[in-house]
Amino acid sequence: MLNDFTGDLLEQQSQIDPERVELMAEIARLYYEEGETQSAIGKKFHLSKATVSRILDEARRHKIVEIIIHYPISTDCNLEKQLIEKYGLIGAHVLVSGQRPYINLVRLLGKLAARVMLNYINDGMTIAVSWGMAVSATVEALSVNRPMHLRVVQTQGSSEEDIIEGTNVVRTLAAMFGNDFRIIPAPFILKDQRIAQVLREEPSVCEALQIAENADLALVGIGSMNPKVSGLFRAGYLDDQQLQELIQQGAMGDVCGVIIDKNGQPLDVEFNRRIIVVDLAKLRDIPIVIGVGAGAEKAPGILAALRGGYIKVLVTDMMAAKYLLSQDEL
Numbered sequence: 001m002l003n004d005f006t007g008d009l010l011e012q013q014s015q016i017d018p019e020r021v022e023l024m025a026e027i028a029r030l031y032y033e034e035g036e037t038q039s040a041i042g043k044k045f046h047l048s049k050a051t052v053s054r055i056l057d058e059a060r061r062h063k064i065v066e067i068i069i070h071y072p073i074s075t076d077c078n079l080e081k082q083l084i085e086k087y088g089l090i091g092a093h094v095l096v097s098g099q100r101p102y103i104n105l106v107r108l109l110g111k112l113a114a115r116v117m118l119n120y121i122n123d124g125m126t127i128a129v130s131w132g133m134a135v136s137a138t139v140e141a142l143s144v145n146r147p148m149h150l151r152v153v154q155t156q157g158s159s160e161e162d163i164i165e166g167t168n169v170v171r172t173l174a175a176m177f178g179n180d181f182r183i184i185p186a187p188f189i190l191k192d193q194r195i196a197q198v199l200r201e202e203p204s205v206c207e208a209l210q211i212a213e214n215a216d217l218a219l220v221g222i223g224s225m226n227p228k229v230s231g232l233f234r235a236g237y238l239d240d241q242q243l244q245e246l247i248q249q250g251a252m253g254d255v256c257g258v259i260i261d262k263n264g265q266p267l268d269v270e271f272n273r274r275i276i277v278v279d280l281a282k283l284r285d286i287p288i289v290i291g292v293g294a295g296a297e298k299a300p301g302i303l304a305a306l307r308g309g310y311i312k313v314l315v316t317d318m319m320a321a322k323y324l325l326s327q328d329e330l
Helices: 004-014 017-035 037-046 048-063 077-087 102-118 134-139 167-175 192-198 201-214 242-248 299-309 318-326
Strands: 093-097 126-127 152-156 178-180 217-224 251-255 258-260 288-292 313-317
Touching: 017 037, 017 048, 037 048, 048 134, 077 093, 077 318, 093 102, 093 299, 093 318, 102 134, 102 217, 102 288, 102 313, 134 167, 134 217, 134 288, 152 167, 152 201, 167 178, 178 201, 192 201, 201 242, 217 299, 251 299, 258 299, 288 299, 299 313, 299 318
Parallel strands: 093 313, 126 152, 126 217, 152 178, 217 288, 288 313
Antiparallel strands: 217 251, 251 258
């Protein structure tokens, strides 16, 4: 089944003469892969250099050619050391990010988190995984450097929202390490808290949650109450009014979808009673919990998660790190 991007790409290309597509692809291959100059390509096809340049531009417009920039990843050792000392972390990794769009920041953060994650995983581990953009970017950036068999499990119920991609993340990660995974057979959120409670007691759901709660390592995103970067808001689980009401009740962010206050404690709100998710008290007991989140908007939520004691290894950026170091740890 084609995804939206692939479908759009094929639709665009089908509207161009097939011979033109072949010409664009061949010229692009010679220029980008073989390193030939535009002048040399022009001579080969009896075209002017200006025409070759226009064809290359056309190839990019029609997505026959895509350019991916691999930004170098650098970290700030001084900020990392201060975070470890201040919050008692096993490890801290601070991306030197500069000013860039949030989506680009997330991609870079994911690359750094993937590198960090590979330092902690070992053969035979059970890995619990939450969802969100940063977690998805981390899994996407993973490159397996040694054969291992891992069991992968969700930390919360499933979501059909594309922005969340919880089930896809689990399947993608499991495919790299033996394809052993466990999906929680329940939705993330229910309309009624009583139904949620009944589902939590279902043997298959209860067993899956217990596997996650007893994992050797967890990879979790850290959510924000800022609508610009809130996964719960962008996925439609919270509307603007609900978000504002939660903020008024003291919400600072979320961990695995659980809304937490400034000290990292789950808020006593209906939303938290309607979701299927690991017990955060048991998340603390997982030996290695890698928390991934960055940016000024995420910083208050990261602080709350650190105060709650959920994060053992933090992957963040300079902006969030400086905010965290300016605050009281408790």
